[in-house]
Amino acid sequence: xxxxxxxxxxxxxxxxxxxxxxxxxxxxxxxxxxxxxxxxxxxxxxxxxxxxxxxxxxxxxxxxxxxxxxxxxxxxxxxxxxxxxxxxxxxxxxxxxxxxxxxxxxxxxxxxxxxxxxxxxxxxxxxxxxxxxxxxxxxxxxxxxxxxxxxxxxxxxxxxxxxxxxxxxxxxxxxxxxxxxxxxxxxxxxxxxxx
Numbered sequence: 001x002x003x004x005x006x007x008x009x010x011x012x013x014x015x016x017x018x019x020x021x022x023x024x025x026x027x028x029x030x031x032x033x034x035x036x037x038x039x040x041x042x043x044x045x046x047x048x049x050x051x052x053x054x055x056x057x058x059x060x061x062x063x064x065x066x067x068x069x070x071x072x073x074x075x076x077x078x079x080x081x082x083x084x085x086x087x088x089x090x091x092x093x094x095x096x097x098x099x100x101x102x103x104x105x106x107x108x109x110x111x112x113x114x115x116x117x118x119x120x121x122x123x124x125x126x127x128x129x130x131x132x133x134x135x136x137x138x139x140x141x142x143x144x145x146x147x148x149x150x151x152x153x154x155x156x157x158x159x160x161x162x163x164x165x166x167x168x169x170x171x172x173x174x175x176x177x178x179x180x181x182x183x184x185x186x187x188x189x190x191x192x193x194x195x
Contacts, residue, residue: 015171016113017043022058029099031060040178041118042185044170048072048111049104056110059101064116065138066094067188069163073110077102077148084148086112091149091159093192095142113167122185134189147192155194162188 020033035043041064049056056075068077070086077084077092079100086092086102094100096119104110119139124131138145149159162184169181 016046019045019047019114020060025058025060029060031062033062035062035064035116035118041121042170042181043116044167045114045116046111047114049109051104051107051109053109054104055101056104056112057100057102057114059099061097061099062116063096064118065096066100067115067163067166068092068094069113069115069160069167071111071113074105074108075102075110075112076105079146080143082146086148087150089151089156089160091147091156091163093145093147093149095138095145098142098146113163115163115166115170117185121182122189134193138189145192147195149192149195153195155191159188159191159195162191 017036020031024033025031035041047056057077059078068086068091070088070090072088074085074087077086077100079092079094080098084092085105119135123135127136149156153159165184166181166188169177169184
């Protein structure tokens, strides 16, 4: 069983971007790790913690937008001082520059994906209607757009579908995956607005 788990972890490490560590956070709690590359500023991180791990995500902030998807277990996510109990299947939308972190909830093991992308990736080259109405407001008023998506939302299935598509596209990297990944990020934002 241990060999199987190690093999799975190596495959996961190969498919997803390595997780930033505490060393990637400066004194102001800014995460200084690179998320993706300059021409494709998107990263998908996968983390799997057992029940003995207290700190799930070191407290930090970054200029990028983050989508946190809990695939197993429960954890307490703190965003700008407010606590959210994230359960399996929950999604947390964290706009840019928001201080966030997570700790274990009642010693529950937890596995989660973090999709981190620069807003420039979805930004228009000129100030069109979409930019002014949807993208700028997330960047200018980020605390207004923090979302904890749970089973109570009528469109939770669509949000989960967008997230799973993004994760799959990033992992599999099939031809032209960049186009569908970006399209799913925009569809995800549409569904966030519908919450």
